[in-house]
Amino acid sequence: MELNPIKDAFDSVIKKQTLSSSKIEDTIEQITQEIQQTLSGIQSAINVPSSQPKLILGELKTKLKEIAPLNHLEATQKELNIAMSKYTKLLEKQFYPDISKSYRNVDFDTHIINQIIASHLYRESMFEIGDCFINEAHEEETIVDKKTQFLEMYEILESMKSHDLTPALKWATTNHDKLQKTGSDIELQLHRLQFLEILQNGSRDEALKYGRTHFAPFATQHFHEIQKLMACLLWVGKIDSSPYSDLVSPTHWAKLADELAQQFCNLLGESYESPLKVTVAAGVQGLPTLLKLMNVMTGKKQEWQSMKQLPVPVDLGTEFQFHSIFVCPVSREQAGEDNPPMMMSCGHVLCRQSITKLSKNNSTRPFKCPYCPAEVEVAQCKQLYF
Structure with a gap:
């Protein structure tokens, strides 16, 4: 805009x-x-x-x-x-503006749209509104599991606000193997906070017993961190005035709650950010460009409806880039399914259409790489996947 x-x-x-x-x-x-x-x-x-x-x-x-x-x-x-x-x-x-000009006439699957909206409402902890929506949309059978899953997540997060880690630790223990496969150490972080919470309350023996019980499985990979936690036993009840005061900073609770939500969604096969929220935000950011395009293409509605790719770039910023993008250095066009990136034998990468033009559509005819003296044949080029 x-x-x-x-x-x-x-x-x-x-x-x-x-x-x-x-x-x-x-x-x-x-x-x-x-x-x-x-x-x-x-x-x-x-x-x-x-x-x-x-x-x-x-x-x-x-x-x-x-x-x-x-x-x-x-x-x-x-x-x-x-x-x-x-x-x-x-x-x-x-x-x-009249935003109706910027979209195509697409037949959406109402059932899928309802599921996306209901999932968004539950993801944002608006459970009563979500229940009302699925009842009116008659989607009770297909979305009930989603509600149960996010309800569990918010119950865990709510308990963490009052420094109650019992539900979080129970969830982490249940999903121990899955969390290990993803390389997450959130289970250790939860045990660390619980250990420090016990020390803050002034119980050295109880904290030592808790550490011996729960830190042992992580001793190999996190030895130095556990060693630092054991040193905190010398400062029972007064860690906030010790050299280890950073360990009991309130920010650790907020960061761990955020990471738990991410890991919880990851194990569910869900993205951390609501897909509906991301889609709407990206659409709003790209809307001015689409409206300008439609003003230019006034009277060419059929051409607009049949387009497979936009004729102009829509810059959405890095926050909406979820995969690598390759732009051919010769044609200056973005790679796609019909025009994928190809790596030549010399190591340089061009789009397939550029390679076809340089070789004059002859798969056996050598051509010179535009970036180095090497001669390349089409048959030696390999498609890259991002």
Whole structure:
């Protein structure tokens, strides 16, 4: 979205408003001064029999007409109203476009859409709303497991907020083998927090017993970390004032809760971020480019509907890049299924279409690599997979 025109229009409104306010203040001050001078004149005239207060009031009337406050105020207010009107129209144009032009007529599977929405609601812990939605959409049978899984996750996270690790440790123990396969050490991190929590409460013997029981399986790979935890036994009840105070920082609880949520979703085969939230966020970011494209392609609706690939790039930022992207250094086009990246025998990589052009569509004809002196044959090129 181009924000410069909006900023310029906003600055214009501010300028007009400042000018209008300044003129109004000056006019009011000028009128006030004239009235005060007239009041002083009338008070002086009361003590002088020959004076005429009506004459003084007549002079005030004449001076007020010369000031012409209404004319001054109407002119500045009119300029402000015009600037405000332009700014409002620009906002409506920029922020309330007809987005129906930017999408294709696609027949969506209602059942899948309902599942995505219900899954998002449960993932965001909106269980009552999710129940209401699936009841009205008649999707109870297909989504009930999803609710149970995320309900368990949020019960664990809620317990962690009150420093109760029992549900989290039970989950980690149950999924011990799966967590090991993913290379996660979250089970050790949970035991570490539990160990430190016991020490903080002033029970050295209980902490030592807990450490001997639960740290042993991790001793080989995490020896130095466990050794550091054992040293904390010397500071029972006062770790926060010891050289190991960083171990009991409250941030560890928040980070571990976040990591547990990630691992929980990972074991479920779900992404950590809601797919619906990511899709909507990416769509909103790419919408201005799509709207501009449709304005250019006005009258070519059929061509738009039949396109397999957008003719312009849509920059969504690194947060929406979930896989590697290769752009051919020769054609400057992004690789795809129809035009995959190919590695030549010299090690350089081009897209298939560029290699076809360089070899003049002859699989046995050697051609020179555009980046080094080596000669390459099409048959020696290998397709790369990202």
